[in-house]
Amino acid sequence: MVPAPRRLATLRPCFCRTSAARTALTRSRSLSSAASPTPSASAPPTAPPPTTAELLVDLRDLVGRYPLLRETSWATRLDGALADLKHPRRARIAVVGDKQSGASALVTAAFDDPLASDGEVTVALASRRLGDAPEAVALTYGSTTQTSAHEVAISSPWLRDNKADVVEVVHGDVPALQSSLDALYSSDAVVLLLSESRGLTSTTTRSILSELASKPNLILALNTLEPSHPSATKALEAHLATLLSPDSQPEVRAVSTEQALEALEALAPTEPGHEVSYEKFSAGYVGSGVPQLKDRLAQAVSTLDAPSAENNVPSSLRLQTARHTLAKGVDVAAFEGAKIADRLHQAASDVAALSFETTEAADAVLASLGVEDGLLKIPNEEVAAASAELHELLDGRLAWYLLPLRLDDLTSEIALVTSATYLPHFESHLIYSTGRLVSLSSSLSTKVDTLLSTSPAFSPSSRTDSPLSSLYSPTLLNTLAQATVESTTISSSSLSSPLIARRSQLTAPGGPAEVLQSRAQKSVASAMSLSLGSVAVGVGMQVMEYAELATSGGVALLGTTMAAWGLQRGWEKAKKRFFVDVEKRVTGGLEEDLGIAAQRLVERSTYKARTAIALTEELLRKKQGDFEQFKARLARIEEGRRKL
Known part of the structure; x- marks a missing residue:
């Protein structure tokens, strides 16, 4: 067993003035001497240095307030030294x-x-x-x-x-x-x-x-x-x-x-x-x-019975013995204080490492998802492929000349195509990313549990070492148990659900497909009206003998042609408005929804780690504040001991 060092410089007080303070003090003294040149002015009386008994009382209170010395009987030793100073003994x-x-x-x-x-x-x-x-x-x-x-x-x-x-x-x-x-x-x-x-x-x-x-x-x-x-x-x-x-x-x-x-x-x-x-x-x-x-x-x-100069204590021998106990008690308290400082520093480093790792992991997941400025960007090629499928549908099976026959099937056709072709690869990417978030949540939860189980500062046994170095808290453990449930409630569709909702919005009541169908119906109705009207005019002209057969047929054909041209033109406008609606109301809103969902899922997957970091940092601030008070009191006791 190697002897412990007699003094620990880390916990010794440093009573020194800075150069600025010394300069201010010199100026103050110069002004004071200039204002009061008479030698009758006297400095205020200084407080007498503390006695050995007073320092023993202070150290005893310090040891009692912060139970540092679990394996030794320093409270008993200090009490015994105080009793020996107060009462005669052999x-x-x-x-x-x-x-x-x-x-x-x-x-x-x-x-x-x-x-x-x-x-x-x-x-x-x-x-x-x-x-x-x-x-x-x-x-x-x-x-x-x-x-x-x-x-x-x-x-x-x-x-x-x-x-x-x-x-x-x-x-x-x-x-x-x-x-x-x-x-x-x-x-x-x-x-x-x-x-x-x-x-x-x-x-x-x-x-x-x-x-x-x-x-x-x-x-x-x-x-x-x-x-x-x-x-x-x-x-x-x-x-x-x-x-x-x-x-x-x-x-x-x-x-x-x-x-x-x-x-x-x-x-x-x-x-x-x-x-x-x-x-x-x-x-x-x-x-x-x-x-x-x-x-x-x-x-x-x-x-033993020789007079002493300290408060008329009758025994200088007892003073020697008491002062040795005082000095050794200060040494041991300082040594324990250094261990407390190391433990708090290690705990702070572990929490800082966990905080850095949590932040880095969350940023990495958001970056891999493509979240920028709160929006989860959809790859252009995915949007282009989805748009191409819709164009092929509207220009093929739902071409303008087939509208009168397929008008009732328009919404169902769009729903059939979009369910299979509207961002399917991107949906798979979102599901995969959700799995990464689940893995991240599990990994961070394991790191938190490992920190709490392996770090001496969080161990229940550390409560018997020193309250100043213990971050063990039943409240912390209970809060983290609840946070575990919160951070693990992530399903495979948690991130892709906005995409599914926006995809169904294409054909939902009041959605772009319904608007497109309504406009298609109007265009078809207008074309049919114009075509039938033209034919009726041609027939009427022929019956009334207002024109020749060729003229009547020409009028009917012209009206039908204009009706077809109007139908084609109206359908093209309806398609343009449809794709604009898809871009703004579905794709654009989807990026915002996905960005919010991604940030919420990242927050949920890191919730336990962030909760542990916040609570432990609060505990650390409190413990470090208490430890600073302990060091200040121990430094005052040591300074008084040196003045004896």
Whole structure:
């Protein structure tokens, strides 16, 4: 486990003035000094810097308002640091190490003093780790020896004289419990004991070191067989130089728990027949380095009751401990804040990519359909082919000279031809494009679902990480579920239905075909009237003997010819008006209808994606605004901490 950086520059405040602001400030001061040259003018009093307790309260409120630290007990640690500043307490010393380090042996060697205590102390210390012992066991001073599952009270003169308690933490190869880490944070001095065989190779040990690296009175003790050898700690110091910065290097000492316990055994033999040897005890115990370590710890906690300059707090030692907790809490909050910023940035990038892809896909579909300025342009060759079929019909089976015989079949003939020849290929193209829109809708829906299921920001589990980095919203999911139904209600005829409607309009009542038939009827009626009238005049002239037979026949033939010419001319006009109606009322209106239908279908196919984009962008704006407030508050706390 690589130690987390102590400070994150991304969340540190930048309290600097721009050159323009400095210029304005200089001018302001110049004008002020010119207007008030007397030295009696005094600057307004500045607010006193915040105290450690006030900063702890601010950070505690920040952690409570934005639950950032799910896996650590920072609320408990900050509350404990505040309580320690407000109420007198005994000094706290922690001895921590894994099961191979000999942490229990070190505590026994340090506080089992046969010369100053009775045998009950030895028994209590020997039995505290028997059976299913907890990870952390506290040693406190008591006039009589008492033991419980988590605490042992012994009549130790050293604990009494130094007004100190000791917590012994023995962990395995798994991370230490949060309660154990809380005890380490609240301790005024910590001894991290390392075995000579493992050193700092243990991941758990390095994790604890990274947690406490900047803590005052942190001592790394190497449990070795020859603690007095000059090179006993050289390898450990070299390893530390690769893990920590020079200003974070803790004090390193060498001890030998085996040598110290052998010295105690020489003073109070447990084996029958062994004689007491004060010389062996003195040489072995002093040579083990344990007494020197105890003296160093006594020196570290000696300032427990020394006066402090901060609000008359009676203990500078407690201030050191509280300030370390404050600094580490700010560091961890900043680190969590950086992760939140990364998660929000990643979510914003994912949403922006989805928005770009949705826009590009919609534009591509509209471009492939030929939508321009709201109109879906029909290819000229399609219109020309449809017009040619109608011309062939009106010039062939419905030619002017056949009108009197086919007049009643005109509308049905046009309907028969247009149903098969009026833009059939274009209709197939529209149906194919509708399939593309269905595919687009499905593709975008899948991308939205993938984004919501794979992005950590939208995962329900992210709610336990930090509310600031979570975009999970039941309202969003419910809205998108409804949007899924809206975006998938696209049938194969959704886009071609305007074409079918306009095609049927050709022969609908009041449509171009009916108008054409009405005009054809008028033309035929006029021609028939003129032809019959001419024949009647010719017959009358012949009967009345007003003219010769040839003249009468000529009059009848002339009238019939004029009737035929009128019918042909009227039919041509009717056809021209028919094609104009088809162009304006059917083809032109069809392009507008298809343009509207295409845009609506594109909107429907992208509805889920656009809804997801709009809602997530709104959530992102809110979360980013809240995060900016969090950063500003954390920056103020850090600035106040630097001023302490």
